[in-house]
Amino acid sequence: MDLQQTDVLVIGAGSVGSMALWQLSKRDGVDVVGIEQYGRVHAHGSYAGESRVFRTAVHEGGTYVPMIRRSRELWRELERESGRAIYSEVGALSIAPEGFPDFETALGTVRDFDLEHRLLDTAELRAEFPQHRVHDGDVGLLDAHGGGLRPEVAVMSALDLAEANGARLFFNTAVIDVEERANGVVVRTTQGSWLARTVIVASGSWSTRLSPDLHRLLRLQVLGLTWFMPRRPELFAPDRFPVFLRDAGAVHFFGAPSFDGYAFKACTNPEWPVFRDVSEVPRAHTREELIRIGQRAAELFVDVNPEPVRESVHHCAYTPDRLPVVDTSASGRVVTVTGLSGHGFKFSPRLGEWASALATGATPDEAGVDPRFALPAHLERLAVTGAYTGGGH
Ligand SMILES: Cc1cc2nc3c(=O)[nH]c(=O)nc-3n(C[C@H](O)[C@H](O)[C@H](O)COP(=O)(O)OP(=O)(O)OC[C@H]3O[C@@H](n4cnc5c(N)ncnc54)[C@H](O)[C@@H]3O)c2cc1C
Numbered sequence: 210m211d212l213q214q215t216d217v218l219v220i221g222a223g224s225v226g227s228m229a230l231w232q233l234s235k236r237d238g239v240d241v242v243g244i245e246q247y248g249r250v251h252a253h254g255s256y257a258g259e260s261r262v263f264r265t266a267v268h269e270g271g272t273y274v275p276m277i278r279r280s281r282e283l284w285r286e287l288e289r290e291s292g293r294a295i296y297s298e299v300g301a302l303s304i305a306p307e308g309f310p311d312f313e314t315a316l317g318t319v320r321d322f323d324l325e326h327r328l329l330d331t332a333e334l335r336a337e338f339p340q341h342r343v344h345d346g347d348v349g350l351l352d353a354h355g356g357g358l359r360p361e362v363a364v365m366s367a368l369d370l371a372e373a374n375g376a377r378l379f380f381n382t383a384v385i386d387v388e389e390r391a392n393g394v395v396v397r398t399t400q401g402s403w404l405a406r407t408v409i410v411a412s413g414s415w416s417t418r419l420s421p422d423l424h425r426l427l428r429l430q431v432l433g434l435t436w437f438m439p440r441r442p443e444l445f446a447p448d449r450f451p452v453f454l455r456d457a458g459a460v461h462f463f464g465a466p467s468f469d470g471y472a473f474k475a476c477t478n479p480e481w482p483v484f485r486d487v488s489e490v491p492r493a494h495t496r497e498e499l500i501r502i503g504q505r506a507a508e509l510f511v512d513v514n515p516e517p518v519r520e521s522v523h524h525c526a527y528t529p530d531r532l533p534v535v536d537t538s539a540s541g542r543v544v545t546v547t548g549l550s551g552h553g554f555k556f557s558p559r560l561g562e563w564a565s566a567l568a569t570g571a572t573p574d575e576a577g578v579d580p581r582f583a584l585p586a587h588l589e590r591l592a593v594t595g596a597y598t599g600g601g602h
Contacts, residue, residue, distance in 0.1 A: 228561025270318030283558035301355025
């Protein structure tokens with residue numbers, strides 16, 4: 210077998226892979242290769258769909274706030290280096306009935322970490338955000354450093370920069386298998402084989418295909434996106450309408466302002482089962498689902514046409530407790546980052562930075578990776594809880 214050689218090979222040029230490639234390409238003397246099964250930025254990965262919520266007021270603040278802070282610096286760095294607008298800090302507005310558990314947790318995080326925020330009562334919400342149909346007893350939390358990320362632009366920018374720095378990227382090339390050997394890692398692809406010193410596996414929802422062992426931990430959750438036309442789109446422009454999370458009874462909605470000038474994103478997910486492989490995931494909402502989502506959108510937003518003008522269905526790999534997997538194999542040669550669990554786009558630059566450090570010799574401890582992200586730690590927790598939670602953002 211004829212083997213091409215490289216120092217670090219990244220499998221998957223999506224959210225984490227593109228950020229790892231960007232970081233690796235800045236290291237002197239490291240030869241870097243990226244392999245992606247689809248083209249450069251595509252509609253099939255977990256990052257597709259125009260926008261992603263970025264917020265600092267998250268659950269489990271102690272785990273995530275430092276990752277999010279570092280990611281915010283890296284998002285700005287990516288903007289500076291690429292000259293592209295990637296992160297709009299329009300704020301992130303949570304609206305829920307007073308005392309709602311997720312709202313209280315987010316509030317606890319902003320207080321514990323002294324994050325800039327505002328609390329709004331029902332009257333203030335109605336006066337300042339007339340786009341929302343605010344219910345009696347609803348309260349708001351405006352996370353000042355929250356906002357909307359542009360995922361396709363982010364991935365494109367990181368890949369372009371990596372390539373400009375010398376990384377070699379191969380698209381429409383699928384990795385078939387990965388084999389650790391004494392002298393390196395052999396990666397077989399649909400376009401030939403490679404021998405790499407180290408490999409980063411950043412293959413998202415497809416991770417179980419390359420590492421069937423991950424079936425023990427990962428499940429695919431389905432997440433749908435819908436966009437609606439308001440009668441007054443100017444009210445939904447980014448300078449007036451923050452990204453939002455809304456809880457009303459059992460209904461959870463999330464979304465983003467209008468980046469295209471005619472429709473804004475407002476999504477809620479039907480009760481989909483979890484899946485084991487991407488091939489099983491539905492490709493679109495049913496008509497009944499769209500009618501139900503539209504009715505709920507019309508109940509929560511003022512003057513909105515209930516028929517979605519755009520819709521798409523995606524998937525994401527989840528761990529039971531939604532902590533990501535950042536794992537290094539026993540030989541130190543294969544680094545796996547997956548299980549971003551419906552909320553990981555916001556901190557993908559930090560994960561890419563960790564992957565880059567681990568693949569170039571740092572130990573998890575030296576890189577500052579939370580030990581709970583290692584695969585054995587995940588499996589130990591799974592043995593105790595055995596439960597999966599859904600959700601996103
Ligand atoms: C609809 C939706 C909404 C979300 N909303 C938010 C949000 O608001 N905020 C937030 O922070 N997060 C959000 N998330 C989560 C976040 O977008 C994902 O967790 C993140 O994009 C996953 O990144 P990844 O790198 O693991 O996977 P991906 O970005 O999918 O990248 C994996 C890449 O690997 C490639 N690949 C796979 N197998 C192979 C192979 N064998 N050979 C070559 N290439 C391969 C794939 O083609 C893909 O390009 C959301 C997710 C979804 C689906």
